Structures are given as C-alpha cells and as structure tokens.
Amino acid sequence: MKWQGDKDRILIKDLKSIIDSSATIRGRVTEIRDLGGISFIIVVDRSGLCQLVIDSRQKLPVLQSIVACTGRITANEKAPTGIEMYVEDLEVVSSPEKELPFNPARLNTPIRSDGPNIETLFNYRGLSLRSATHQSIVKLTSELLRAIDDFFRSRDFVEIKTSKIVGGGTEGGSGLFEVKYFERVAYLAQSPQLYKQTLAATPLERVFEIGPAFRAEKHATIRHINEFTSIDVEMAFPQGMDELMDIQEDLIKHCIAHLSSTCQDTIGILETELPKIDGDIPRLDLDQAKEIVTGVKPTRSKPAQDLTPEEEHKICQWALQHHNSEAVFVHSFPVSKRPFYTMRQENPRKTQSFDLILRGLEISSGSIRVHDPKLLKANLEKQGLNIESLSSYLEVFQFACPPHGGFGIGLERLLQKLLNLPNIRYACLFPRDRNRIEP
Ligand code: ATP
DSSP: OOOOOSTTBOOGGGGGGGTTSEEEEEEEEEEEEEOSSEEEEEEEETTEEEEEEEETTSOOOOTTOEEEEEEEEEEOTTSTTSEEEEEEEEEEEEOOSSOOSSOGGGGOSOOOTTSSOHHHHHHTHHHHTTSHHHHHHHHHHHHHHHHHHHHHHTTTOEEOOOOSEESSOSSOSSSOOEEEETTEEEEEOSOSHHHHHHHHTSTTOEEEEEEEEEOOOOOOSSSOOSEEEEEEEEEESOSHHHHHHHHHHHHHHHHHHHHHHHOHHHHHHTTOOOOOBOSOOOEEEHHHHHHHHHSOOOOSSSOOOOOOHHHHHHHHHHHHHHHSBSEEEEEOOBGGGSOTTBOBOSSTTBBSEEEEEETTEEEEEEEEBOOOHHHHHHHHHHTTOOTGGGHHHHHHHHTOOOOEEEEEEEHHHHHHHHTTOSSGGGGOSSOOBTTBOOO
16 A cells, blocks of 8 residues: 555554544554454554554564554553554555564663673664664653753853864874875864864853764773764863863753653663762862772872772762762873863872763863963973974964863763663764774
8 A cells, every 4th residue: 555644643642532532543563462363563653652452363564564553542451551442454554574683672671781782782773773772762862962952051152063074183193083085184073172172262252062073992892982972061261170060060960850850751761760969079189089999198209190990980989978979070180191281280290180970980071271372382392292283273372362171071971871871882873883883
C-alpha cells in the first residue's frame, strides 16, 4: 500500500482521552508476543508506547517494522500503559530488509560496564539509538543544553560559533588533526580559546560557545574521545578566579536542578541518580589536595604537579565525606602544567587556574588569562611556540585588552558524570576514537 500521509494520525500519548473509540497510530514495532490465538505487539512513537491486540492468524509485522494501525482503544489495567488497541487494520509502511544483529528492545536496561558489547552498540548505532535507554540519554542531553543556554543568556553572555578550521593549535603542538586546505595545511580546532578571548576583548565582554573540539591524541580510555563538544566560556573583568569558579558552580547546580525537575522519567530509565552537591563546592589549592590524597605535604622544592586519575577519585571521596559534595575545585596549578596564556600568581611558579572534578573525573579547566602582550610573547618564547603563527591573536592584546578569564567544560564528560555512565562514549551520539570513524 502507498504512504497516505499522516493526517489521521493520533499520538499514542493522546489515546487515553479517546477510550472506546477508534483511532489510527503510526510508529515502530518493538516487541511481538504470539500467544497462539492472539498476539500482543508493542508499537512506539515519539510520545510513548501502545500494546496492540491482534488475531495471530493475520500476517504479523516483523520486529522494527514501521506500521500504521487502526483499531478500537480500550482500557486494560494489565496492559503496559493501561490501555490497548484491538487492531482492525494494520498496514506495514516499511519493514527491515536485512536481518537485525540484535533487538534494540533488549537494550532497555540501565547502562553497566558489564552490559551489551559496546563496539556492537556503536557499530549499529542506528539500532541502539532505537532503545529507550539510549534515547533517554539523547533527550537528557537536549535538556542539559537548554539549561546551559538559559543559564548563560540570563547572565549577559552572548552565544558565539567560531571557525573549526584553524592555522595552528593553542593547547600544545601535538594533538592536532591536519586537513588539506587548498595549497596548504590547516588543522581542526582543539578549542576556541583564541577566538573566545578575542570576543571577550570586545565590548561584548561575555561570550560562550558550545561546539566541537578535536584532539588527535592516541588515548584509549573511558574518558577520552577524539572529537568532543566543548562548552567554552570567556568574560572580561572577572573578580579573580573565584568569580569564574562561582559562575561554574552556579552553572552545575542549575543544570542538576533543571534535569531533576524535567528528566525524572529518563533518569528513572537509566536507574541513576544525579550528583549530590549540598552547599558550596569545596575549593582546594593543588598542594592541599595532594596532601589530602597522599598524606604527604608538597614542599617548595618538590611542589605538587597534578592529580593522577586515582587521586581525582580520592579527592572527590574526601569532598563527599567532609562537604557533602560530589564535586570539588582544585586550583593553583604549576606554570609547567598550564598553557602559555595562563596568568601567574604572586608566587610566579603557580598559575591562576582551576579544574572542576566531578565524581572522580576532571570535567573542566579554567583560568585568568594573560592580557599583557609583552608577557604573552615572553611566555610563547619560553614554551618554544611560534610567535609568527599567532601574530593576529597577539594583535588583540597589542590593541589593548581588558583583564579576562574563562573555562571550558567537556559536554560528554559532564554527562558521563551526571549520569554515572561507565564510558564517555555512551554520552556521544556517534563517538570518534582512534579506532572508530564510522558510523
Ligand atoms: P585530560 O588531562 O583529562 O586529557 P585536558 O587537561 O587535556 O584533559 P583541557 O584541555 O583542559 O583538558 O580541556 C578542558 C575540558 O575539555 C576537560 O576538562 C574535558 O572535560 C574536556 N576534554 C578535553 N580533552 C578531551 C577528550 N579527549 N575527550 C573528552 N573530553 C575532553
């Protein structure tokens, strides 16, 4: 039969208001149970699911078919949603022409590290995304993006989109993907760092961008991917790095509150809980944090350098135990561990920089930036970076620039930790890693 359009379609969620009448729904077949004389078929659309009751002698559709079904709607408290349709007419609009490698309905369980094979899930991403579990992550991501957008707009930040094809890197020379750009080589942007600083130097003062960032790093971990979505923020005239941490703290709390009021059903499907942050997120100097997790006090001659992944876990356990917070800020990283644009402290070996660690994983980095062009040049020279290639960036500062600072949060890492997902890839629609470029 030919596709007749969907004028007569009713969404499944609206069926409860027309019990005992006839209706047509359109959607996908996700389960079939043949009980001999009759069969139960589950059909889903964007609004919910409906149980169909159908005579088994009829030719039944196969799993994952797209169907249009007309029938009488009746109440039945034993049906999964309390109503069902007695099918009078069932049209198969489209049915699979290839054997399914798995039944997406079998994925409707919370995501666990010992769950279905992750490679199979992503090899057949079009199918795994048909499961309620994976769709719930997509919906929740959409709500998270709305919360982030609302938050920044309500604080005078302007949303920007900057170019992802660039002439050089900002986060260190390695880790750049090369692309052929007419007669020369260009790179995929590792971060919008230089552009967001350029915008913060205009009278707009406050900008944010949500966009892709590319890192050609040969990681094979549960927290790294080669293309991630970066939530980048930059503002002029911050009251020191504490104001930047205040904004980030408010943002995280706003996101958790928004998700817990809008996404209870999706959180329920994932059988997870959003992080607990009662009161303030603790803020620790790196040396303090190191002493807490190792029991050894760093000294002037042997200062702390960074936290290992295990230490990030431990410091979060400490924060939960002592501050009822599953998040903790660690700040004042040494100069050697931060990019050339990071402002130093009065103690010139330390920078005005910070990381936010959530449930044992660094989800963001931020700092006050250098706005003095002479200092910037000196830093570039010290780090052996090419001043020529950054000349248009340096001009921003040579033409006068306000003090400024900002931070970047990885969207997928934030989601991974908000939902307690065992691998960052579950927080991506189509992850890119060293071994995966398709689908
Ligand atoms: P890491 O040390 O964990 O590799 P990084 O210090 O290189 O991260 P930054 O350059 O400071 O990360 O980037 C800021 C944020 O961007 C990180 O806190 C993280 O949330 C996200 N991010 C960076 N690299 C990746 C990646 N390869 N995959 C996913 N997210 C990333």
